[in-house]
Amino acid sequence: ETGVTQTPRHLVMGMTNKKSLKCEQHLGHNAMYWYKQSAKKPLELMFVYNFKEQTENNSVPSRFSPECPNSSHLFLHLHTLQPEDSALYLCASSPFGQGNNNSPLHFGNGTRLTVT
């Protein structure tokens, strides 16, 4: 149990579908992150939320839309994705954002997304 739970674990969707990934953390942290992990590439930071406010959007296409209703929950809404968007999407949390603090990231086990 990592303290960060992601659902679903696996998702297959067509290019015209709309789906959402969910992340929940039970650690009392104030910062939450979405990372994308593709084969043979380093983790790519997508979005950062600090105290529910988005502090980073790393030039992510608009077909990915994050939502952070409170400090414990983070969503990633997906629509009209491309096959190259297939990857492992990882959620993480930390007590505070990295810009102010050196606290480690606590990751969930990810959602394996396949776009057909």
Added chain:
Amino acid sequence: SQKIEQNSEALNIQEGKTATLTCNYTNYSPAYLQWYRQDPGRGPVFLLLIRENEKEKRKERLKVTFDTTLKQSLFHITASQPADSATYLCALPSGGGADGLTFGKGTHLIIQP
């Protein structure tokens, strides 16, 4: 932005030996550096953090060094065991006051019995 280089090929080590993994970075020297372990199908797990004013950090069989002159960190696992087989990731602050960490591609370590 920060660029990180880690041995991209798998590293095979005999059980009981010391495994040494390398992390090199370009551009500015970070205030700290972190190491993570990732197993297949799982998210990365934090192992160790070392600050720029620390030369060495230890935790059980793990040791991390940080050389800001060489812009390099070394990660050592002593008395390695097959259970240590995993991918090890190096991470640095993204810089410029930005939130989030920048990760290397990771080194796949295989400990052979």
